[in-house]
Amino acid sequence: MILHDLIAFDTLRVIWWVLLGVLLIGFAVTDGFDMGVGALLPFVAETDVERRIAINTVGPVWEGNQVWFILGGGAIFAAWPPLYAVSFSGFYLAMFLILVALILRPVAFKYRSKRDDMRWREAWDWALFVGGAVPALVFGVAVGNVLQGVPFRLTPDMLPIYEGSFFGLLNPFALSCGLTSLAMMVMHGGAWLGLKAEGPVAERARTYGMIAAVVVIALFALNGFWLTYLVERYSLVGPVVTDGPSNPLLSEVTRGGSWISAYADRPWALTAPVLGFVGAFFALLGLWGRREVVTLLASKLSILGMISTVGLTMFPFILPSSIDPRSSLTVWDSSSSHLTLFVMLGAAVIFVPIILAYTAWVYSVLWGKVTASDVAEGSHTLY
Amino acid sequence: MDIDIVELSRLQFATTALYHFLFVPLTLGLSVIVAIMETVYVMTGRPIWRQMTKFWGMLFGINFALGVATGITMEFQFGMNWSYYSHYVGDIFGAPLAIEGLMAFFLEATFVGLFFFGWDKLSRVGHLVVAWLVAIGSNFSALWILIANGWMQNPVGAEFNPVTMRMEMTSFFDVMFNQVAQAKFVHTVSAGYVTASVFVLGVSAWYLLHGRHTELARRSIAVAASFGLAGALSVVVLGDESGYDAGENQKMKLAAIEAMWHTEPAPASFTLIGLPNQEERETKYAIHIPYVMGLIGTRSLDTPIQGIAELEAENAGRIRSGIIAYDALMTIRAEGPDTPEDVRATFEQHSDDLGYAFLLKRYIEDPRQASEAQIAQAAEDTVPHVWPIFWAFRIMVGLGFSFIAVMAYFFFMASFRGMRFPRWALRLAVIVIPAPWIAAEMGWIVAEYGRQPWTVDGILPTALSVSHLSVGTVAVTLAGFVLLYSALFVVEMSLMIKYIRKGPYQDVAETEAWTERRRQHRKIASDLNISPAE
Numbered sequence: 001m002i003l004h005d006l007i008a009f010d011t012l013r014v015i016w017w018v019l020l021g022v023l024l025i026g027f028a029v030t031d032g033f034d035m036g037v038g039a040l041l042p043f044v045a046e047t048d049v050e051r052r053i054a055i056n057t058v059g060p061v062w063e064g065n066q067v068w069f070i071l072g073g074g075a076i077f078a079a080w081p082p083l084y085a086v087s088f089s090g091f092y093l094a095m096f097l098i099l100v101a102l103i104l105r106p107v108a109f110k111y112r113s114k115r116d117d118m119r120w121r122e123a124w125d126w127a128l129f130v131g132g133a134v135p136a137l138v139f140g141v142a143v144g145n146v147l148q149g150v151p152f153r154l155t156p157d158m159l160p161i162y163e164g165s166f167f168g169l170l171n172p173f174a175l176s177c178g179l180t181s182l183a184m185m186v187m188h189g190g191a192w193l194g195l196k197a198e199g200p201v202a203e204r205a206r207t208y209g210m211i212a213a214v215v216v217i218a219l220f221a222l223n224g225f226w227l228t229y230l231v232e233r234y235s236l237v238g239p240v241v242t243d244g245p246s247n248p249l250l251s252e253v254t255r256g257g258s259w260i261s262a263y264a265d266r267p268w269a270l271t272a273p274v275l276g277f278v279g280a281f282f283a284l285l286g287l288w289g290r291r292e293v294v295t296l297l298a299s300k301l302s303i304l305g306m307i308s309t310v311g312l313t314m315f316p317f318i319l320p321s322s323i324d325p326r327s328s329l330t331v332w333d334s335s336s337s338h339l340t341l342f343v344m345l346g347a348a349v350i351f352v353p354i355i356l357a358y359t360a361w362v363y364s365v366l367w368g369k370v371t372a373s374d375v376a377e378g379s380h381t382l383y
Numbered sequence: 384m385d386i387d388i389v390e391l392s393r394l395q396f397a398t399t400a401l402y403h404f405l406f407v408p409l410t411l412g413l414s415v416i417v418a419i420m421e422t423v424y425v426m427t428g429r430p431i432w433r434q435m436t437k438f439w440g441m442l443f444g445i446n447f448a449l450g451v452a453t454g455i456t457m458e459f460q461f462g463m464n465w466s467y468y469s470h471y472v473g474d475i476f477g478a479p480l481a482i483e484g485l486m487a488f489f490l491e492a493t494f495v496g497l498f499f500f501g502w503d504k505l506s507r508v509g510h511l512v513v514a515w516l517v518a519i520g521s522n523f524s525a526l527w528i529l530i531a532n533g534w535m536q537n538p539v540g541a542e543f544n545p546v547t548m549r550m551e552m553t554s555f556f557d558v559m560f561n562q563v564a565q566a567k568f569v570h571t572v573s574a575g576y577v578t579a580s581v582f583v584l585g586v587s588a589w590y591l592l593h594g595r596h597t598e599l600a601r602r603s604i605a606v607a608a609s610f611g612l613a614g615a616l617s618v619v620v621l622g623d624e625s626g627y628d629a630g631e632n633q634k635m636k637l638a639a640i641e642a643m644w645h646t647e648p649a650p651a652s653f654t655l656i657g658l659p660n661q662e663e664r665e666t667k668y669a670i671h672i673p674y675v676m677g678l679i680g681t682r683s684l685d686t687p688i689q690g691i692a693e694l695e696a697e698n699a700g701r702i703r704s705g706i707i708a709y710d711a712l713m714t715i716r717a718e719g720p721d722t723p724e725d726v727r728a729t730f731e732q733h734s735d736d737l738g739y740a741f742l743l744k745r746y747i748e749d750p751r752q753a754s755e756a757q758i759a760q761a762a763e764d765t766v767p768h769v770w771p772i773f774w775a776f777r778i779m780v781g782l783g784f785s786f787i788a789v790m791a792y793f794f795f796m797a798s799f800r801g802m803r804f805p806r807w808a809l810r811l812a813v814i815v816i817p818a819p820w821i822a823a824e825m826g827w828i829v830a831e832y833g834r835q836p837w838t839v840d841g842i843l844p845t846a847l848s849v850s851h852l853s854v855g856t857v858a859v860t861l862a863g864f865v866l867l868y869s870a871l872f873v874v875e876m877s878l879m880i881k882y883i884r885k886g887p888y889q890d891v892a893e894t895e896a897w898t899e900r901r902r903q904h905r906k907i908a909s910d911l912n913i914s915p916a917e
Contacts (some may be wrong), residue, residue, distance in 0.1 A: 060500035063451065064493030071484035073458045078481035081473025081549070088462025088469070089850035095463050096860045100867060103452040107871060110448035114878050156716075158548045159467050161851045245546040336474045337544070337551040344478055351485040358490070362497055365504050382500065 004342035010242035010332065012341040016079040017318075017331045019348060021311050023075055027068035028307060029188070029300045030359075034062040036189015038105065038132020039182065041125055044193060044204040048118070051125060052375045052383065054205075055109065057196035059383045060366050062109060064359060066102070078344050082158070082248065082334040083318055090152050090162035091142055094169060098135045105131030113383045132189070133182060140181025143310055144174030144223075147259065148231055149322030154249060163323060173226055180219040184303055187212035187283055191299040195292040198369050206287050209295075213284035220276055220306060227313070228260040234320040234328055241332065248333045253325035259313050269312040275305025388857060392464045392849045395861045397831075399456050401824055402868050406450035408823050411525055411572050412579025412614070413443040414491075414518035419606060421514045425507050430894045435599055436514070437502075438887035439583065444499060445878050449871060451492070456864070464857065468838050468848035474551045475541045475558060476531055483527035491520025525575070526568050533564025535839050536830070537632040543734050545715045550842060563632060566624040567830075573617035574826065577786050578819035580611025581812075584793060586883055588812035591804065596886050601802050608793035615786040622783060626679045633840055635698075635765060636833040637680055638691045639772045642666045645690035650677025656777060659769040664692065666773075691766055698739065699762035705740030708733035709750050738842040745846045764836045772833045775825040782822035789815060 007015075037058050045051040058065075077084045088095055108127035115121070148171070151164035190209020194202050237252035244250065263270055279302025286295030314320075316331040335341060375382060417440045424432035458480065461469045469477075494516045501510055534541075540557030541550045552558065584607040587600035626637070637643075642659035643651065644666070653676040657669030680688045689697075711730035715722045742761040743750040753761075789812070796804055834840060838848040 060496035061493075063496050064489065066451075067484060067489045067492045070455060070458050070488060071481065073462075074477065074481035074484045076477075077458075077462065077469065077473055078477030081470055081477055084462045084473060084477070085466035085469040085850075088459060089464070089466035089852065092463055092850070092852060092856060093860070095459060096863065099456055099459060100863065102455050103867065103871075106448045106452045107874070110444060111874060111878060114445070114882070158470050159851060160470070245544065247547050250546075336477070337547075339555070340474050340478055340552045343552070343555045344481060347478075347482045347485055351482075351489075355485070355489045355493075359493055362493055365497065365501060 004339045007342060007345070008243060009338045009341075012338065012345060013242070013331050013335045015345060016335060016341055017311070017315070019345075020072075020075065020079065021308060023068060023072040025304050025307050027065075027072055028184075028303045030065035030068055031062065032136075032185050032188045032303060033192035033296075034058045034065050034189075035132035035136050036185040036187070037193060038128040038130075038189075039136060039186055040189050040193065040205060040208055041128050041132070043208060045201050048121060049372055049375055050199075050201050051121070052113070053197050053199075053201050053370050053372060054193060055112070055128070056370045056375060056378075056382050057193060059109065061362065063106070064362065066106070069102075075344070079336050079341060080318065080329075080334055081336060082154075082160075082246065083329050086152055086154075086160040086162075086319060086329065087142075087146075087150075089160055090150055090164070091145075091169070092162075093166040094138050094142060098138050101131045101134040104128075109383055132185070136182045136185040137178045140178035140184075141169055141174045143181065144177030145169050145171075146319055147177070147227065147310065147314065148173060149234065149255070149320040149325075149328075151323045152321050152327065153324035154327040156249065158247070158249075173223070173231065176219060176223055176226065180216065180223060180306075183212045183215040183219060184306060187216055187280065188296075188299045188303060190287065191283055191292070191295040194287060194290075195296050196370055198371050206290070210284055210287045213280050213287065213299075216280045216302065217277060217284075220273075220280070224260075224273065228258055231259055233257045233259045233261060234314075234317050234325060236316070236330065236332075240316075244333065246333055246335050246337070248327055248329050251326070251330065251333055253320070253328045255325055262313050262315070266312070266315075272305050272308035272312050276302055276309055277305075279303070279305055387854050388852060389846050389849050391854060391857045391861060392852075393845065395464060395857060395864065396460060398861070399453065399460060399864055399868075400831075401827060402872075403450070403453040403457055404823060404827060405820060405872075406446050406453065407525075408571075408575040408578035408819065409446045409582060410443070410450045410521050411575025412577070412610075413439060413446065413582070414514075414521045415576065416579050416583060416606060416610060417443055418511075418514040418518040419610065420603075421511050425511045428897070430897045431598055431602065434887050434894075435603060438599065439603070440498065440514075441882060442586075442879065444495075445875060445882065447495065449875050452871070453868070464850050464852070465838070465848045466850040468843060471549045471843050471848070472534075472538075472541075472839055474549060475534060475538075478552070478555070479527045479531040479534075479558070483524055483531075487520050487523035487527060489520075491517055491524060494520065522572055525572050529568040529571055530559060530561065530564040532830075533561045533567050534558055535837075536567075536834060537561055537563040537628070538839050538842050543737060545712055545730070548716075550839075563625070563628045566621055566628055570618060570621035570625055570826075573614045573621060574819070574823050576614030577611055577618055577790075578823060580607040580614060580790065581786065581815060581819045583607035584611065584789075585812045585814075585816035588804070588809040589883070590886070592806065592809050592813070599887055601797075604793060604802070604804075605797045608790055608797050611786070612790040612794045615783070615790050619783050619787065622780070623679060627682060633834070634689050635691070635694050635767065636772070636829075638689065638694060639767045639769045639833055640776045640829060641676055641680075641688075642669075642769050642773045643676070643688060643690045644692060646687055646693045647690065649681070649687040650674045650684045651680070651688045652676055653679070657773075659773050661769055691769075695762050695766055698765040699758055701736045701739040702742060702758050702761055704733045705736035705738065706743075706750050706753065708735075708737040709740040712737065713751075735841075738837070738839075738844065741847050742836065742844050744844070767833055767835045772829055775828040775832070779822045779825040779829065782818050782825075785815075786819065786822075 037054055041051060041054055045054045104127040108124040108131060112121055112124035152160055152162045154160055187209055190205045190212055193205030194209060197205060232255045235254055237254050279298050282298035283295050283302055286298055317328060318331060318334060319329040321327040417436055420432055420439065421436040424436055494513045497513050498517055501513060505513065539561050540552060540554035542553050544551045583603050587603040590596045590600040642654055642657065644664040652671040652673045654666060655670040655672055657666040659666045676688060677684060708730055711726050711733065714726045715730060740750040742764055743753045743757060746757045746760060747753050792808065796802065836844050838845045
């Protein structure tokens with residue numbers, strides 16, 4: 001098979017690094033509002049009718065949205081096997097927490113309305129809250145740890161050994177990132193409810209959304225400050241081989257300086273954090289001025305900006321190691337083989353546009369607000 | 384210590400995988416049955432078919448939720464608990480999983496929402512298309528998952544790379560069209576069709592026994608029996624194909640299924656039942672059927688099937704060859720580009736057996752230092768526990784044939800005896816509901832327990848594949864999964880039973896409107912003096 005030589009190995013690696021970002025951002029901007037609605041549910045909706053309005057705004061779409069996450073897992077496995085192996089086993093208990101939350105969520109959506117008993121419904125409402133808030137928080141905590149470096153090393157045989165503990169993950173910077181991520185999802189959920197819900201649900205969601213947008217701006221700034229002065233940067237040493245074999249132990253890595261110097265090397269990358277701030281600010285304005293579509297769009301752009309900020313700050317690092325920097329995973333040494341990246345790119349080029357097309361069609365079919373009368377009429381079909 | 388974490392991780396994987404597969408077969412089959420019912424509705428316009436679509440669709444939804452929820456665990460568990468496996472074969476194994484997401488699961492999950500919420504937002508044909516997209520998505524899902532699984536059984540299209548210390552893909556085409564994967568795919572989806580058919584048949588039979596919803600029940604039986612008969616025949620034929628593939632690629636698994644301790648002269652006889660004894664390496668009280676095994680395993684009368692003892696001796700040879708490969712690998716890794724050509728040639732020659740040297744890692748850090756006793760021990764490890772595989776296989780096959788009988792009977796009665804089912808047959812149909820699940824779980828036990836001691840046959844031993852985790856950590860998550868899954872199982876069963884008892888939701892207005900329209904058509908026809916007969 002010579003075909004895959006059409007695209008150079010290092011180009012493919014960069015493409016897959018971008019695609020990894022696309023998947024994470026796709027997940028955050030779609031399933032993000034589902035999780036935000038889950039996290040907001042106990043606060044924006046009091047009566048059963050209100051809760052059903054909130055839940056049914058995401059009812060028909062959360063399932064498809066969640067696939068971004070599952071696909072993200074699959075794509076990391078296929079395109080970045082060492083990253084999949086190190087992060088999933090290293091963050092073992094955190095991953096388990098996410099799993100429990102994400103297992104409860106589909107079941108809660110599907111089963112909540114299947115009984116009229118209010119205690120039954122209350123219990124599932126809490127499951128939805130956990131299913132929304134916990135992953136949002138844990139993802140942010142994970143990102144906060146990745147930025148600081150994670151205590152793992154690779155044996156010469158490439159077995160990942162993680163030497164941290166679960167509670168070690170809960171350090172101040174990581175928690176701050178976790179709260180940022182949670183606030184981001186809540187802002188997004190508020191924007192979504194503003195668009196899709198009506199009456200008191202939409203009003204309360206607007207209030208919480210505005211608070212969340214302010215928190216996002218404040219925490220994002222705080223994290224940037226923190227990152228500039230208190231978190232050490234990782235750098236590759238010596239001539240960088242970008243198309244070599246995927247063995248992280250072949251490269252040398254040092255720690256020192258600030259991640260922020262990445263922006264001196266790549267000033268254009270500043271667009272990402274700027275977008276993060278501007279998006280959140282316009283989401284705030286949109287919520288204030290009741291411009292629902294603008295709000296949702298601005299919130300999406302803010303998420304896009306913030307997640308891109310993390311990626312661009314660290315490039316080419318994907319997962320630095322704090323105890324054995326040489327083991328750090330970078331774009332240049334932890335991908336799949338040339339052929340696999342090429343085959344997977346082919347699959348992505350064919351299917352991602354198709355997915356985007358039918359997803360857009362589904363959203364257009366479902367366009368419009370979910371109202372109390374919808375919920376009353378649809379007692380046999382809606383959640 | 385090492386063994387404990389391996390055992391515990393295997394237990395967790397087996398628990399979560401077998402649990403996940405309680406929901407998958409029903410999703411696979413019921414999605415298609417529901418789409419068939421909706422097709423009839425769109426073609427005939429009869430409200431009863433819409434009612435059937437909605438009723439079975441709702442039960443599909445209750446089941447689907449848990450299938451999705453427990454599937455997430457599967458996607459993540461490789462990295463969480465099997466990190467060395469993930470590193471070692473992710474280059475090949477990850478691709479079908481990712482493509483499954485891109486091609487199949489996205490389709491299924493995006494449209495399943497519209498299936499339930501889109502009845503009033505879509506045209507009839509539009510909604511029908513959605514129903515079929517859900518069915519196609521779930522079935523394509525199975526295809527890619529089984530391509531991944533098939534590669535673990537028959538690792539084609541890949542080779543070892545000494546620099547990255549992992550397997551890397553050499554041909555995506557070979558991975559995709561792996562004959563084992565293709566046979567497994569049809570076998571598995573057919574098993575799903577049978578499961579859903581038995582489910583629909585059993586629930587409908589229960590309605591008939593109680594004289595409820597007879598219109599819906601009779602039509603459902605007609606669909607289930609014909610679809611189920613086709614599925615049941617296909618399961619057995621492709622099961623036979625899988626047996627033949629195992630005869631070619633996984634000889635040890637075939638020998639264990641058959642409890643064939645020693646090579647027999649061709650054509651081998653088939654042991655119908657018996658009590659396999661691992662220590663004494665013989666099967667007591669065995670009943671044999673001459674020739675049959677030779678035909679299943681080799682499709683010929685003169686090719687012998689190797690017995691366990693002979694395969695074990697062969698594997699000892701492969702372990703020795705693997706040690707040579709391991710030695711060459713160590714030189715290659717130490718010398719890098721300066722490795723002498725002859726060492727590379729030696730590695731090339733023996734690299735197919737490298738995985739066999741890894742079997743020794745359970746006993747010694749450096750396989751090159753292994754004693755004769757350790758090599759013999761490792762060779763013995765390649766023999767799986769025979770009796771669970773032997774019996775799981777027989778239960779699966781016995782049930783498989785019984786489904787053909789049940790489906791054929793109901794198909795006959797539905798087609799040629801005017802749907803007059805005797806009460807004993809209806810009771811039987813209710814009792815048999817759990818059987819396809821048992822058969823499916825047994826099938827997975829044969830396939831995966833029979834693959835031991837490997838995660839990837841001949842390439843990577845299970846003992847080496849696990850993550851570096853503490854026993855306590857995995858014990859916590861295993862306990863967590865068992866608790867959560869048990870609770871969810873109770874919830875899902877109670878909802879299933881509740882909604883089956885409640886029966887279909889009858890849209891009275893719609894049925895009346897349709898009956899009225901039909902009466903008017905008849906009236907016009909009779910006014911014009913044309914009866915349908917003319």
